[in-house]
Amino acid sequence: GAVVSQHPSWVICKSGTSVKIECRSLDFQATTMFWYRQFPKQSLMLMATSNEGSKATYEQGVEKDKFLINHASLTLSTLTVTSAHPEDSSFYICSARDGREWHQETQYFGPGTRLLVL
Amino acid sequence: QQQVKQSPQSLIVQKGGISIINCAYENTAFDYFPWYQQFPGKGPALLIAIRPDVSEKKEGRFTISFNKSAKQFSLHIMDSQPGDSATYFCAASTGGSYIPTFGRGTSLIVHP
Numbered sequence: 618g619a620v621v622s623q624h625p626s627w628v629i630c631k632s633g634t635s636v637k638i639e640c641r642s643l644d645f646q647a648t649t650m651f652w653y654r655q656f657p658k659q660s661l662m663l664m665a666t667s668n669e670g671s672k673a674t675y676e677q678g679v680e681k682d683k684f685l686i687n688h689a690s691l692t693l694s695t696l697t698v699t700s701a702h703p704e705d706s707s708f709y710i711c712s713a714r715d716g717r718e719w720h721q722e723t724q725y726f727g728p729g730t731r732l733l734v735l
Numbered sequence: 736q737q738q739v740k741q742s743p744q745s746l747i748v749q750k751g752g753i754s755i756i757n758c759a760y761e762n763t764a765f766d767y768f769p770w771y772q773q774f775p776g777k778g779p780a781l782l783i784a785i786r787p788d789v790s791e792k793k794e795g796r797f798t799i800s801f802n803k804s805a806k807q808f809s810l811h812i813m814d815s816q817p818g819d820s821a822t823y824f825c826a827a828s829t830g831g832s833y834i835p836t837f838g839r840g841t842s843l844i845v846h847p
Contacts, residue, residue, distance in 0.1 A: 621778075623778075649833075651834070658840075658842070659839070659840070660824060660837045660838065660839045660840050661779070661824070661837050663834065666834065708776075710778045710779070712778075714833065723769070723781060723784070724781070724833075724835065725781070726771075726778035726779045726780065727778050728777055728778045729776070729777060729778045731776070
């Protein structure tokens with residue numbers, strides 16, 4: 618099956634620093650990748666949608682200058698949390714769609730990255 | 736505005752019992768309804784999905800029942816096992832955008 622990896626799995630940083638999270642599709646080319654944020658015991662909140670080679674589309678209320686998304690290739694998307702603050706602490710999850718599939722509704726999720734900003 | 740309402744928020748069942756989680760949606764343009772299973776500290780994994788042209792889909796112990804007229808769908812876990820203890824999310828999406836709208840999740844605990 619399609620596998621999506623994320624790195625790092627967890628990160629602790631000081632307030633004001635920037636953190637980069639990588640999302641890779643390991644055995645397929647992802648035409649579209651998604652970034653979600655999840656708070657404890659809550660549902661997934663879509664932050665942005667990224668297509669390879671184009672600018673990401675951000676959901677309403679998500680600061681694009683704070684959450685920088687780069688979809689450099691069909692297998693890699695990165696999320697950079699700039700000038701992180703404690704309120705940015707959360708579980709960040711990426712997902713990807715397999716462009717080969719006839720029905721492209723299926724999203725394959727990564728294992729998530731736990732970010733703690735001190 | 737919550738477009739997909741999921742209930743219950745939490746569910747406790749005994750091993751071997753049936754777990755039932757319900758979802759209701761409002762947008763009649765939704766045409767793909769997946770269920771995801773998420774273990775603590777992990778990303779969600781697709782469990783089973785259904786389209787509105789069928790009323791039921793079964794994969795092993797997991798069954799989706801779909802009622803288009805009522806705009807409701809549910810997940811049934813037969814012979815529930817402790818290993819099924821996880822959070823389950825229903826979702827719905829439309830053709831074209833393929834971006835799912837998630838329910839709020841159900842925390843399932845199966846007691847041995």
